[in-house]
Amino acid sequence: MSIAIEDFPQIWQRPSFEELLASLKRLQVEPPIWKPGTPRQVIVDTYYNAASYRREVAAYLASIIQSSLGWIQDDDEKEALWDEASRRLSERCGRAAMGEITRRWPFETQASSSFELIIREPPITGDSLGLKTWGSSYLLSQSLDKIAQGPLAHLINMGHSNQSLNVLELGSGTGLLGMAAAAIWQTNVSLSDLPDIMSNLSHNIEINRPSIEVLGGRIDSGILTWGSGNGNADLFAMKNQFNIILAADPLYDDDHPELLSSAICENLAEDKSSRAIVMVPQRDLTTKKLVDSFVLTMASLGMAVLEEHTLVGQDDWDEDDDDSAIDCWCAIFGRQ
Template identity: 55%
Template sequence: MTFGEFGGFSDTRFANMALAPEDFPQMWQRPSYEELTGILESLELSPPVWNHRQQRSDIVAQQESLATQRKAEVTRYLSSIIKSPLAWIDDYDKQEALWELASKRMSERCGRTAMGEVTRRWPFEGDGAACEPFELIIKEPALTGDSLGFKTWGSSYVLSRFLPRLAATSLFKIFDETLGQPPPTVLELGSGTGLLGVAAAAFWQTHVILSDLPNIVPNLKDNMEKNKDLVESRGGSMSVGPLTWGGEEDEIDQELFGECFQFKVVLVADPLYDDDHPALLASAICQNLTLGSESRAVVMVPMRDDTTRGLLESFKQAMLDLETPLFLEEEKKLDGEDDWGEDEDEGQVECWLGVFSRGGSPLTA
């Protein structure tokens, strides 16, 4: 029996009820394991379902029930379960399960970094009369340590939604079906959780190879498998392998990436976090993009702050400083969002989109 869209009850007596915290079964009442499990499951806070037509505040509000909106009262209730010995429940495994579930509900109210592993749904509109809307399922592991690759950043969703338009404009010659050529294999660099690469395989009906650091690859493969049936039903396919920018041979899948200049399209979203990244990314694009004037590298960078803007300018220059320069053919800015930051009010961010090629002239301001 479900409660709305975001949580579930294991006991049907709670169905269709919107209990206030003061109505929850209290510890002095010695509620049963089933009652406590039902309440705890109903209090789940899932990551928001992204919808670019809504403000982030609207998205968050949608997912919260009357009970979960009252954060302080709910937190105190969860704490009462965690501190209780639950002595009336004569099964230690069930006691452990309740403490663990209450702790999880508590962590969900402390921001994304405290939530642990989550699975998020990313809706997409159809790309034509013959194409139905679809949804991708992406798992994000717990954000601990060096976890940049385990977070699905908002700019990758912005670029993912923009893929059909890119195929019809900037990449038209590459994807023009009237030429009788099969669509090219696409490479995504720094795939993270894989949203952009999976979306490209689904929208462009082609083979996409997703890549990232070796420790990121297992989750990438998991997300590839989660979406494999949907992508294949739309005519696409995917592969995954490690590709460390500037890395040693054992950090690069030699079967997938041992040969240079293989990919007519290279995709990158939100790749710049360190002073070394602009030059490393430029080199990685140059090594993998096919030779010739028709190949294209598509790069999106969210303009969060002055540091990000500085890294972007360094990247543009690094592309020109290559032995065989890559020129900025066109650029534009798109509205995007960043979510699950420390500040709940943050959200809107402008995303820079650039399309690079080996031929032509540099784009001038």
């Protein structure tokens, strides 16, 4: 191990503020680049470190948090050390316990150079599902190249500009899928979500906009609340304007099948060449029932499943989850 805890300044030595702060900075954990092909144990070992070392670090951090730091006179410095130690501890407690993180997501496609998207994820607190990058969005993003050369070949000319197309992502969250589509398909993509999600989504769009535009993509974003008719007045004023609609992991409540179906039918172009692509992780029986309900609702609205597949991806990385592999249902819909 490159860092030995016994070499760090110990509380009983009454180290200075500067010494303790420097040690805590050295223990900062950087989120891994997401590579689903990487063996689970490699991620655990490199990100969280070996179990024995993890216990040593936790004990060291706890000693700082529990100490009164009485020899340090400045109360603000004490607070800074306690806060920093708490952050280091939370970084080793899995994604749900972590604060804000920024991750890099690499892409390799046949039609464009390799690129990566930079995604900020705020702390996961309360009802903040849209502030997390779900593994299914990356799995679908990685499939965009193949999908474009297969079931979407009538719409997308890979390796060439597709600026005549309009693409909408529903429930964009942190924006990974929509931004990847803009870059890989070299087309216009509108990202959408609820008002509370838009601040972080806009941040991620602006960080990645230059690299996406270099690759030939264009992106914008707006508020779109499914089933309410509330949305960005300019961006979504015209109904049925999008040739392709994307949605990843959009079903996790009983009313979502109907809301998602209506949002797709209201925004998808009415000609029979238009397509909607939806991916849903099959986490449990409840999720499978939501998918069944969604398919039936889409059928009642004149939307048929043209293709469906099961792909295997990672739901997310987590310290205590040794097997994050999950089956994801992916379907391509068209108007009947």
